[in-house]
Amino acid sequence: MSFFWFIPTHGDGRYLGSTVGGRPVTFDYARQVAQAADQLGYKGVLLPTGQSCEDAWVTASSLISATEQLKFLVALRPGVISPTAAARMAVTFDRLSHGRLLLNVVTGGDPLELGGDGIYLNHEERYQLTFEFLEAWRSIVTGNPTTFAGKHVNIKEAKTNFPPVQTPYPPLYLGGSSIGAMEVTAKHIDVYLTWGETPAQVKEKIAKVKQYARKTGRSIKFGIRLHVIVRETEGEAWQEADRLIQHLSQKDIDEAQKVFARFDSQGQRRMAALHKGSRESLEISPNLWAGVGLVRGGAGTALVGGPESVAARIQEYKDLGIETFIMSGYPHLEEAYRFAELVFPYFQEEKEAVPEKQWTSPFGGIAAR
Numbered sequence: 001m002s003f004f005w006f007i008p009t010h011g012d013g014r015y016l017g018s019t020v021g022g023r024p025v026t027f028d029y030a031r032q033v034a035q036a037a038d039q040l041g042y043k044g045v046l047l048p049t050g051q052s053c054e055d056a057w058v059t060a061s062s063l064i065s066a067t068e069q070l071k072f073l074v075a076l077r078p079g080v081i082s083p084t085a086a087a088r089m090a091v092t093f094d095r096l097s098h099g100r101l102l103l104n105v106v107t108g109g110d111p112l113e114l115g116g117d118g119i120y121l122n123h124e125e126r127y128q129l130t131f132e133f134l135e136a137w138r139s140i141v142t143g144n145p146t147t148f149a150g151k152h153v154n155i156k157e158a159k160t161n162f163p164p165v166q167t168p169y170p171p172l173y174l175g176g177s178s179i180g181a182m183e184v185t186a187k188h189i190d191v192y193l194t195w196g197e198t199p200a201q202v203k204e205k206i207a208k209v210k211q212y213a214r215k216t217g218r219s220i221k222f223g224i225r226l227h228v229i230v231r232e233t234e235g236e237a238w239q240e241a242d243r244l245i246q247h248l249s250q251k252d253i254d255e256a257q258k259v260f261a262r263f264d265s266q267g268q269r270r271m272a273a274l275h276k277g278s279r280e281s282l283e284i285s286p287n288l289w290a291g292v293g294l295v296r297g298g299a300g301t302a303l304v305g306g307p308e309s310v311a312a313r314i315q316e317y318k319d320l321g322i323e324t325f326i327m328s329g330y331p332h333l334e335e336a337y338r339f340a341e342l343v344f345p346y347f348q349e350e351k352e353a354v355p356e357k358q359w360t361s362p363f364g365g366i367a368a369r
Helices: 027-040 056-062 083-096 111-116 123-141 179-188 199-216 234-244 250-261 266-275 307-320 332-346
Strands: 002-006 044-046 071-076 101-105 146-149 154-158 172-175 191-195 221-230 283-285 302-305 322-328 358-360 366-368
Touching (some): 002 332, 027 056, 027 332, 056 071, 071 083, 083 101, 083 123, 123 146, 123 154, 123 179, 172 179, 191 199, 191 266, 191 322, 199 221, 199 307, 221 234, 234 302, 250 266, 322 332
Parallel strands (some): 002 322, 044 071, 071 101, 101 172, 172 191, 191 221, 221 302, 221 322
Antiparallel strands (some): 146 154, 358 366
């Protein structure tokens, strides 16, 4: 079991959908968040991808020397880049970071953004492209001279001259709720990711992925992407959830949902179904709150509560087979500390990151070795 954090390359702040208290995307701030995650004991960080974000590869590369143990989950975009160039980039990053690269396979879901990248394939075709892309990429990155003639990928004698540090290659992650996503996962993916749906929905999804994986004889690991609002008491946490969306108007919510409605992502549709564009009944399962998805695309749910409640909900997902928890909170710097301090102690594997010896200094602070 491992906890990841998030680098907010699309900007950060204290309120959703508002410029009040907003923080711009700067290298200095991204470095602060990454170093906090590194020092607190998070195993890795996810970097988002898309038009609204700074480039994930450039950002992650700039943070290699600023961190020591942290792994970087970076987007691999079939169709946006060739499998040959992607293999060389992955090998170089893996070597320069001494094996700290993880790859998040993203097929895309916004037709306008995909058009800007020159991709005019429908949902099913994009997963066909992804299947071919990964078939070629996995061969190239392991050093095999690769010729591949498919419907979407056509390369001849492609190769890399250097091996990656991680063998046979940096682990591949993918999130998707469609049959196409599960078929690609069964054949090529190491860790299947789900957004934060209810435990019952997650259990059903895991069972489906395992069913597809059995056909290929492969074993798949599982992860989940969630926001978190944890405070010392339940009441404080729920007050913070309300505060996070206090600047949102119904017009803001309607406009955001109109944008998300054009996506052909089944995962995005499932997120929208949890809140139905309304502030009412946002607690869709114990301590699982759908308020983030009112105006944020992608992962739209948060665990909300005191440390014991949040840890209990995490344990529920863990019992279903989830091993990787990719968390985030607003603002990301402060919440990285808060989550680590309040929740890590409930999980033995994270206690190693907490200094064993602490004492009160003469000035009232806590010193640690």
